[in-house]
Amino acid sequence: MTAAQRLRGILAGSAGNLLEYYDWYVYSSFAIYFAHVFFPHGNQTAELLNAAAVFAVGFFMRPVGGWLLGVAADKYGRRTALTLSVTGMCLGSLAIAVCPTYEQVGLLAPTILVLARLAQGLSLGGEYGASATYLAEMSSPEHRGFWSGFLYVTLVMGQLLALLILLLMQYVLLTPQQIGAWGWRIPFFLGALGALLVFWLRRQMQESERFEKTRTRQEKGGVLALLHYPRAVLTVCGMTLGGTVIFYTYTIYMQKYLVNTVGFPKDTATLISSACLLFFAAIQPAFGALSDRVGRRPLLLFFGIGATLGTVPLLTTLSGVTSPWAAFALISTALFIASGYTSINAVVKAELFPTRIRALGVAFPYAVTVSVFGGTTEYVALWCRQMGHESWFAWYVSACAAVTLFTVLTLRKTDEIGGT
Template sequence: MTTAQRLRGILAGSAGNLLEYYDWYVYSSFTIYFAHAFFPRGNETAELLNAAAIFAVGFFMRPIGGWLLGVAADRYGRRWALTLSVTAMCLGSLAIAVCPTYTQIGLLAPAVLLVARLVQGLSLGGEYGASATYLAEMSSPQNRGFWSGFLYVTLVMGQLLALIILLLMQYVFLTPHQIEVWGWRIPFLLGAAGAVLIFWLRRQMQESERFERSHEKHEQGGLRVLLQHKRSVLTVCGMTLGGTVVFYTYTIYMQKYLANTLGFPKDTATLVSSASLLAFALMQPAFGALSDRIGRKPLLLYFGICATLGTVPLLTLLSGVHSPWAAFGLITGALGIASGYTSINAIVKAELFPTQVRALGVALPYAVTVSLFGGTTEYIALWCRQAGHDIWFAYYVSICAAVTLLTVLTLRKTDRLSEENGSSTPHTLQKN
């Protein structure tokens, strides 16, 4: 495969990944404006809590999506699974965009919202495993970490795109009242429309050579084969637990924390969140390239140690800030810690499994862990806030990060991707 073909495949996969995460995160970005549309009006924190609960429930479809689309990616190809996932995400966004409000149809409104999020959860559950696997298999060994960083670049850019659209609506096109009444529907419509283009792009993607070789040999995959790699499955779960909680704390929850807890205006909270996410996106390829030089494990240890020991002091400092610049600095610093995990976690997980179960091996344990811990992060934070004990949440995040640190300390060094390449000296987590 030529370099140009590799780049086209990586870019096509990344573009779809960006839209998938845009559709997923636009829900969270606009929650402060549309929560009242789907639930009875009342206390603002209670409305956000209800919306956060559905955000969390949507995560529980991710294991099913990880299983179904993971098996599909290992059996029928990475391209086929990625095309199917973006189609499902489109349907979920469209349903939210056109759904009537609670005052119009009563309890059917939150019911439609719930079903739409379940469909999107299924889509995203399969997206991560298939895209991470495709990216790993399309990248050359010497710069696999660098390209791995682009998985979270597209993930973050999807979230950032949602915030940018919100900022444009806030500052340029609409008033806050217009956004609350009908403007919040626009980003969901844009996501559904963009899926048509991504569907076409993914249909043009070239299939991974590693998958084609495995398919030609009729190598068996599925859950039965995956169970032969129990240690790798547990490693993915342990790594993901702390990483996803830290990630959702400083990305998804921060916009609401700044507005609902610290009292920043909604537009200021959105601006601070957007700026910190942009800085975070720029960090990913740099951290990934660093892992190509010094190894994956040092970066993961950096994340585990700093997140375990630094979360409580950092969130305590953040709770006392009144300046947007101070908030931006602290959040960006926290995201710099998170980058030790986010920039390379996909490639490390892909390197743990053989080709015939790689997509399923990455997707299923990741989706289960994210559903249990990532999807509930915002809800737990808001619950602690409502109980008047924000510090409980800081300790919770630290404990989760400690689980990842312990997992990283037990990581094996074998890189199956390098072994499949025929390398006489397999790459390790210590050196590439």
């Protein structure tokens, strides 16, 4: 495979990853405007809690998606699994875009919303494993960390794109009342249309050479085949636990935290979140390239120690700030620490499994852990606030990071991808 073919494959996979995560995260970005549409009216925290619950429910399908699409990726190819993934995401976005309100159809409204998020959860459950595997296998060994960083670049850019559309609507196109009444549907329509383009791009992708070499030697037994790799599976779970909770705390939940706890206006919170995400995306390849020079372990230790010891003081200080610049600095500091994990976690996990079971090995344990811990991060945070003990959440996040730190301390030196 030529360098040009390799680059085209990575870019095509990355573009699809961006649109998939845009479709997933636009829900969270616009929840502050549409939470009242699908549920009985209550106070703002209660409505956001209901919306967060649906966000968490979508995560319960991610292990199913990780299993189904992981098996498909290992049996039929990474390209096939990635194409199926974007199709399900498109259908979910379209369903939310046209969903009637609670006042119009009662409980049918949140039911449709839940079903749409379940479909998107299934799609995204397989997206990570197939994307991480494809990216790792298409990259040259000496630059694998650098290209691995682009997985979270596209992931974050998908979230940032959702926020930028929100900013455009807030400051240029619509009033807050219009966004809350009907404008929130626009980004879901855009996501469905964008997914159609991604479908075409992924149909043109070239299959991984490593997959082609082992096409006839796939593991039998589906998820049960992972029982042959218990240490690798537990390593993926342990690494993911702290990483996903930290990521969802400082990206997905932070916009609501800035409004609901710190007291910033919605548009200011959106600006701060957008600026932080742009900074976060920009530093991912740099961290990945650093790992190609110094190894993966030092970066993972930097994350584990920094997140375990720094979360409580960071969130405690953030809760009392009044300056948007101070909020930006604190959140960016947290995301800088998080980059020790996010920039290289995909390639580290891919390096744990042989090619014939790599997509399933990465996708399924990752999806299970994200479903249980990442998908409930926002709900746990809002629940702690509603119970009057918001400080508990910071300690919870710190404890999750400590699990990842312990996992990294027991991590063996990984081999370069290339085995079968």
